[in-house]
Amino acid sequence: MVFTTVRFASLVAVAMTLTSGVVAQPPPCVRSYTVQAGDWCDKISAEQNVSTYQLLAANQGAINPQCSNLWVGQVICLGREGQDCTDVVVVESGNTCESIAAAAGITYAALRANNPNVDENCTNIYPGEVLCVQGGSA
Ligand SMILES: *[C@@H]1O[C@H](CO)[C@@H](O)[C@H](O)[C@H]1NC(C)=O
Ligand SMILES: *[C@@H]1O[C@H](CO)[C@@H](O)[C@H](O)[C@H]1NC(C)=O
Numbered sequence: 001m002v003f004t005t006v007r008f009a010s011l012v013a014v015a016m017t018l019t020s021g022v023v024a025q026p027p028p029c030v031r032s033y034t035v036q037a038g039d040w041c042d043k044i045s046a047e048q049n050v051s052t053y054q055l056l057a058a059n060q061g062a063i064n065p066q067c068s069n070l071w072v073g074q075v076i077c078l079g080r081e082g083q084d085c086t087d088v089v090v091v092e093s094g095n096t097c098e099s100i101a102a103a104a105g106i107t108y109a110a111l112r113a114n115n116p117n118v119d120e121n122c123t124n125i126y127p128g129e130v131l132c133v134q135g136g137s138a
Contacts, residue, residue: 029058029077030084041067045130049086050078052130053117057083085114085132097122104133 033048041063045055056063058077063069070076079086089100097118101111112118114132118125125131 026058026060027081027083029079030081031078032075033078035070035072035074035076037072039070039072041070042128042130044076044078045088046090046128048078049088050130051085051088051115051132053115054079054083054085054132055130056117085134087132087134088130089133091125091127091129091131093127095125095127097125100125100131100133106133106135110135 031048031050033044035044041055042052044050045052050058055076055078056065056067058080062074063076078084087104089104091100097108097111101108104111106114108122111131111133112120112122114134118131
């Protein structure tokens with residue numbers, strides 16, 4: 001019985017070693033935030049200068065795509081090393097990707113590259129969404 005348990009434990013250890021060798025570790029978190037009562041993802045994003053896309057990307061496995069599993073006191077990551085855009089705008093009613101890009105002085109392509117959740121023709125942005133508008137090579 002003891003022997004079986006030890007063997008099982010060592011198999012688990014081997015499996016974990018293999019997994020950690022294959023799965024890339026996310027870059028270290030450079031900014032974090034503690035969830036407050038009444039928060040939702042886009043509210044946190046707007047207040048903390050994080051894009052909607054980045055907030056989810058920085059918290060893979062911890063925040064679901066619907067952002068329905070936040071809890072008060074939860075410490076979340078706002079940005080990861082090398083992947084932290086702080087130059088953001090909140091989408092307002094009537095905005096288009098063209099108008100947002102023009103106002104920020106960047107190209108449409110750069111706006112889309114910054115925000116991979118925006119579809120090809122920018123039909124899925126919504127008021128309250130937070131977009132990264134940093135300049136880029138695109
Ligand atoms: C967010 O960005 C604005 C504009 O640059 C700045 O005034 C504000 O202090 C920033 N807020 C945080 C929490 O970083
Ligand atoms: C985006 O717009 C172009 C030009 O109107 C069109 O050809 C293309 O099919 C559209 N893409 C999607 C995913 O709707």
